[in-house]
Amino acid sequence: APKKSSSKKSNNSPITKAKQQSNVVEEELLGPSPLNLSTIHKPFKNSNYKTPKKSKNLKQILAAERTQELALDVPTYQNIECPPSVLPQKKYCDVTGLEAKYTDPKTGLRYHNSEIYQFIRTLSVPNVQAYLASRNAAVVLK
Amino acid sequence: MSEPPIYTLDEKEYDTPYYSIRTDYEDSFSNTKTPIVIDNGSYQCRAGWATEKNPALIFDNVVSRYKDRKINLNMISVGMDAYADPAGRSNARSPFDGNVVCDFDRMETILDYIFTTLGINTSSIDHPLVMTEAVCVPQYSRKHMDELLFECYNVPSVMFGIDSLFGYYANGGLHDDDGSGVVISAGHTATHIIPTLHGKGLLERTKRLSYGGTQATDYMLKLMQLKYPTFPTKMTNSQAQELVHNHVHIADDYQEGLKMIENRDTFDNVDRIIQFPYTAPVIEEKTEEELARQAAKKEENARRLREAAAKSRLEKLVKREEEYEAFTELKNAKAISTKKDWIARLKATGFKDEADLDDTIKQLDSAIQRARNKELGIDEHEEKEPPITTLVDIPDDQLNEAEKKEKRKQKLMKANYDARQRAKKAKEEAKAREEEQERLEEENRLRDPEKWVAEVKEKRQAVVDRIKQRKRLTMELSDRRSRASQLRMRSIANLASDTPSPKRQRRRKEEEDTFGADDEDWMIYREISREDESDEEEEDLSILNHYESLLLQYDPDFLPEHAYEATSSPTNTLMHMLARGKYPPYDPTDIGQMHQLHVNVERIRVGEVLFQPSIIGLDQAGLTETMNDIIRTFNPEERKQAVKTVFITGGFSSLPGFSSRISSSLQEILPVGTLYSVKRAANPLLDAWRGAAMVAQNAHYNQYAITKKEYEEFGGEYIKAHGLGNAFR
Numbered sequence: 103a104p105k106k107s108s109s110k111k112s113n114n115s116p117i118t119k120a121k122q123q124s125n126v127v128e129e130e131l132l133g134p135s136p137l138n139l140s141t142i143h144k145p146f147k148n149s150n151y152k153t154p155k156k157s158k159n160l161k162q163i164l165a166a167e168r169t170q171e172l173a174l175d176v177p178t179y180q181n182i183e184c185p186p187s188v189l190p191q192k193k194y195c196d197v198t199g200l201e202a203k204y205t206d207p208k209t210g211l212r213y214h215n216s217e218i219y220q221f222i223r224t225l226s227v228p229n230v231q232a233y234l235a236s237r238n239a240a241v242v243l244k
Numbered sequence: 245m246s247e248p249p250i251y252t253l254d255e256k257e258y259d260t261p262y263y264s265i266r267t268d269y270e271d272s273f274s275n276t277k278t279p280i281v282i283d284n285g286s287y288q289c290r291a292g293w294a295t296e297k298n299p300a301l302i303f304d305n306v307v308s309r310y311k312d313r314k315i316n317l318n319m320i321s322v323g324m325d326a327y328a329d330p331a332g333r334s335n336a337r338s339p340f341d342g343n344v345v346c347d348f349d350r351m352e353t354i355l356d357y358i359f360t361t362l363g364i365n366t367s368s369i370d371h372p373l374v375m376t377e378a379v380c381v382p383q384y385s386r387k388h389m390d391e392l393l394f395e396c397y398n399v400p401s402v403m404f405g406i407d408s409l410f411g412y413y414a415n416g417g418l419h420d421d422d423g424s425g426v427v428i429s430a431g432h433t434a435t436h437i438i439p440t441l442h443g444k445g446l447l448e449r450t451k452r453l454s455y456g457g458t459q460a461t462d463y464m465l466k467l468m469q470l471k472y473p474t475f476p477t478k479m480t481n482s483q484a485q486e487l488v489h490n491h492v493h494i495a496d497d498y499q500e501g502l503k504m505i506e507n508r509d510t511f512d513n514v515d516r517i518i519q520f521p522y523t524a525p526v527i528e529e530k531t532e533e534e535l536a537r538q539a540a541k542k543e544e545n546a547r548r549l550r551e552a553a554a555k556s557r558l559e560k561l562v563k564r565e566e567e568y569e570a571f572t573e574l575k576n577a578k579a580i581s582t583k584k585d586w587i588a589r590l591k592a593t594g595f596k597d598e599a600d601l602d603d604t605i606k607q608l609d610s611a612i613q614r615a616r617n618k619e620l621g622i623d624e625h626e627e628k629e630p631p632i633t634t635l636v637d638i639p640d641d642q643l644n645e646a647e648k649k650e651k652r653k654q655k656l657m658k659a660n661y662d663a664r665q666r667a668k669k670a671k672e673e674a675k676a677r678e679e680e681q682e683r684l685e686e687e688n689r690l691r692d693p694e695k696w697v698a699e700v701k702e703k704r705q706a707v708v709d710r711i712k713q714r715k716r717l718t719m720e721l722s723d724r725r726s727r728a729s730q731l732r733m734r735s736i737a738n739l740a741s742d743t744p745s746p747k748r749q750r751r752r753k754e755e756e757d758t759f760g761a762d763d764e765d766w767m768i769y770r771e772i773s774r775e776d777e778s779d780e781e782e783e784d785l786s787i788l789n790h791y792e793s794l795l796l797q798y799d800p801d802f803l804p805e806h807a808y809e810a811t812s813s814p815t816n817t818l819m820h821m822l823a824r825g826k827y828p829p830y831d832p833t834d835i836g837q838m839h840q841l842h843v844n845v846e847r848i849r850v851g852e853v854l855f856q857p858s859i860i861g862l863d864q865a866g867l868t869e870t871m872n873d874i875i876r877t878f879n880p881e882e883r884k885q886a887v888k889t890v891f892i893t894g895g896f897s898s899l900p901g902f903s904s905r906i907s908s909s910l911q912e913i914l915p916v917g918t919l920y921s922v923k924r925a926a927n928p929l930l931d932a933w934r935g936a937a938m939v940a941q942n943a944h945y946n947q948y949a950i951t952k953k954e955y956e957e958f959g960g961e962y963i964k965a966h967g968l969g970n971a972f973r
Contacts, residue, residue: 134260134261135260135261135312135315135328136260136261136262136319136321136325136326136328136329136332137261137263137265137321137322137325137357137360137361138317138319138320138321139320139321139322139353139356139357139360140318140319140320141317142356142360144356144359144360145364145365145366145367146359146364146365146366146367146368146369146397146398147356147396147397148368148395148396148397148398151395151396153348153349153352153396154348154349154388155349157346157347157348157349158346158384159341159346160341160342160344160346163344163346163382163384163385164382166384167382167383167384172973175448176448176973177380177447177448177450177971178380178382178973179344179378179380179381179382181380182379182380182436182447182450182451182452183451183452183454183864184451184452184453184454184864184865184870185864185865186863186864186865187857187858187863187864187865187866187869188865188869189865189869191856191858192856192858194849194859197470197819198818198819198822198845199467199502199845199846199849200502200505200506200845201499201502214818215818217817217818217819218818218819221819229473232470233470235466236463236466236467236470236860237858237859237860237861238860238861238862239861
C-alpha cells in the first residue's frame with residue numbers, strides 16, 4: 103500500500119506563515135485567480151515518484167524506433183504515413199491561388215496570367231523565396 | 245448597391261478559474277470504482293466520470309509555467325486558465341509533439357489538473373482509467389504513460405484505445421453491417437483513414453495524412469502574410485484559427501470554385517471582409533468659435549498686407565511723379581540757362597546726355613500712366629507702335645558715333661518688333677488652321693458617322709500602341725541583357741571609338757570624320773540617352789484623351805471602362821480585386837479599410853489541401869486517392885460492405901461541405917451503382933469521449949484493460965488488442 107503522501111504545503115516557520123496569509127489576503131483582494139497547480143495539495147500522487155526531467159521529442163523517438171526492426175506487415179507510426187501521390191498534380195498560382203497554366207523560368211513561380219507575371223517580375227529575391235516557401239519549394243541552404 | 249457584411253474576429257474570454265474544484269467526490273464517486281475517461285487529444289483534453297453524460301472537463305491541452313507579476317508568485321496553469329494571464333498565454337505549451345505525447349512532465353500536470361478538478365482526495369486514484377492514444381503510437385510514449393499512471397497515481401487499471409474508433413463505436417458503427425466500414429478522422433495534427441472489418445480496426449491498412457487543423461491554421465496565416473505584406477498589425481495564430489473555424493469551407497468542385505472567384509460577377513458571393521480591431525486616430529475637432537477666430541485672423545492678415553502694398557505703391561507713385569517733375573523742369577531749363585550750365589546740371593543729376601534724360605522722362609511718364617490706370621482699373625492694352633526706323637537704311641559710313649549707336653538701337657528694336665508681328669501672325673494662322681480642321685472633322689462626322697467613328701478608333705489604337713511600345717522600350721532598356729540595350733551599347737561604342745565602323749567610311753568615302761555636319765547625326769544622342777520621354781508621353785496622352793472624349797460622345801459602344809486609363813489603372817487588376825474586393829472602393833487613407841482583409845481564394849484553398857496536399861508541397865497522396873487505395877485492399881465482397889458506412893469524425897471535419905465532398909470523392913472512385921453512404925458523427929468533438937465512456941462501462945471490455953500487475957510483469961509497452969485500439973508489437 104502506498105505511503106501517505108506528504109503534504110505539499112511549505113514548513114510552518116513564521117515567515118512563510120505570514121507570507122501565506124498575505125497571499126491569501128492579496129488573492130481575496132484581486133478577485134478570482136486561475137487554479138495554480140504548483141501550490142495546490144495533490145494527495146493522490148505518490149511522493150516517491152520522480153518526474154523524469156529529460157524528454158525526447160518525436161523525431162528522436164522515431165529515430166530510436168527505426169532501429170527496432172520488425173516484420174514488414176506490422177504497422178508502426180511511420181509505416182502508416184500516406185505514400186506520395188501517383189496522380190498528376192494540378193498546379194496553382196503562387197500569388198493568387200487560381201489555376202496556374204504557366205511557370206516563370208527565372209524564379210520557378212507559377213502564375214495565372216500575364217498581369218501576375220508583371221507583378222512577379224518586380225519581386226525581390228526574399229519575396230520570391232517567401233512565395234516558394236508557401237509550397238515548400240524554397241531554396242534551403244544547409 | 246448594398247454594403248457587404250463585415251465580419252469581425254472575436255477574442256475568446258474565459259472565466260477565471262475555468263473550472264472550480266468539484267465537491268461531489270465524497271458523496272457520488274468515492275469507493276465506487278467509477279471509471280475515469282480521458283480523451284487526450286492534441287487540441288483539447290476531455291475528461292470526466294464514465295457515468296456522466298458529458299465530460300466534466302473540456303479544455304485546451306496546454307500547460308503554462310509563468311510568474312504572475314501582480315501577486316509575484318510562480319504559477320502553473322492548465323487549459324483555459326493559462327489564457328487568463330498574458331504571460332501565461334504566451335507560455336502555453338502542449339505535452340504533444342504532433343499527435344504523440346512526448347513531454348511527460350506536462351502530461352503529469354494535465355493529469356494533476358484533471359484529478360484535482362474532479363475533487364479526488366484519496367491517497368491514490370482508485371478508479372480504472374480509459375485513455376486515448378495515437379494510432380500506432382510509438383512504444384516509448386506508451387511506456388512512459390503507463391509509468392506515469394501506475395507509479396505516480398497508482399491507478400488500478402488502464403485501457404488504451406483510438407479516439408476515432410471510440411467515436412465510431414458511440415455512433416453505433418460496430419453494429420451496422422457487421423462492423424465494416426471506413427473511418428475518416430480529421431483531427432488537429434493529422435487526418436487518419438482507418439478501415440474496419442467485423443468490428444475491428446485494421447491498423448495494417450490505416451493511413452495517416454499529415455494535414456489537420458493546426459497545419460490549416462499555419463497555412464492560413466502564411467497566405468494572409470503573403471497577401472497583405474504591408475498589413476499594419478501582426479496576425480496571431482489564434483486569429484488565424486478563428487478565420488479557419490469561421491470562414492473556411494470545403495468546395496465541392498475546386499475548379500468551379502476558382503472560376504467563380506475569378507469571374508468578377510460571382511466574386512462577391514465568395515468574398516468576405518474581415519475587420520481587424522483598430523484604434524481610430526483622435527482628430528481634434530475645433531469648435532465653431534475657434535474656426536471663426538482663425539478665419540478672422542487670416543482675414544486680418546490679408547487686409548494688412550493689402551494695405552501695406554497699396555501704401556508702398558502710392559509712395560512709389562508719388563516719388564516717380566516728383567522725379568518726373570524735377571526732370572521735366574530740368575529739360576525745360578535747357579531753354580533758360582546756358583548750354584554749359586545745363587550740361588553741368590545734367591551731369592550732376594546723373595545723366596550722360598540729353599537723350600538719356602529724354603528716355604528717363606519717357607519711362608517715368610509711362611510708369612506713372614500705368615500706375616494711374618491700375619488705380620482706376622482701366623484695362624490697358626499694350627499697343628506697341630512700330631518703332632522709329634529712320635536711321636536703319638542709311639549705310640554705316642555716313643553716320644557719326646552717336647548716330648551709329650542710335651542706328652544699332654533702332655535695328656534691334658525693329659528686329660524685335662518684326663519678330664513679334666511674325667509670331668502673332670503665326671499664332672493666328674495656327675488657330676485658323678485648327679478651326680479649319682475641326683470644321684472638316686465635323687463635316688466628316690456628319691457625312692458618314694460610322695466610318696468616322698471607325699477612323700477615330702483606329703487613330704486611338706495607334707496612339708495606345710505607341711504608348712505601349714514606349715513603355716516596353718523603357719523596360720527593355722533597363723534590362724542590360726536585352727537586344728535594345730545591346731544595340732544601344734554598340735552605338736555608344738561606335739561613337740566613342742577612334743575608328744568608326746567600316747560601313748561608315750565606305751559610304752562617306754572621306755578621310756575626315758564629318759560626324760556632326762548633318763543634323764541627322766545628332767539624333768543618335770537622343771536614342772542613346774535613357775532619359776524618360778515624359779513630354780512625348782504627355783503629348784500622346786493628351787491626344788488619346790481627345791480621341792477618347794470624341795468616342796465617348798459619339799460612339800455608343802465605347803464606355804468609360806474601355807478607356808485607356810481605366811484598363812491600365814491598378815484598381816482594375818485581378819490582384820487588387822482579390823486583396824481589396826470590389827465594393828466599396830479602396831481608399832488608402834481610410835484607417836478602417838487599412839485593417840481589413842478579404843478572404844476569398846483562401847476560404848476554399850485551405851480545406852482543399854486535404855485532397856491535394858501538393859498545394860503546400862506536402863509529398864503525400866490526397867484523401868480521395870488514399871481512400872481509393874484503402875478500399876482496393878478489400879476483396880470485392882468486403883468492399884461493398886465497407887463502403888456502405890463511411891464514417892466521418894474529428895474536429896476538422898466540421899468544416900462545411902466536408903461530408904458532401906467525401907461523398908463526391910467516393911462517387912469518383914467507386915464503380916457506377918455502388919451503394920455507399922457517408923455518415924457524420926453526431927458530435928465530432930465529444931463522440932470519442934462518449935464512446936470511450938460506453939466502453940468503460942461495458943463489462944465485455946474489462947478483460948482488455950492492463951492491470952498494475954500486468955504492467956509490472958510485462959512492461960509498459962504491453963497492450964491487449966481489442967479492436968478499438970492499437971495492437972501490441
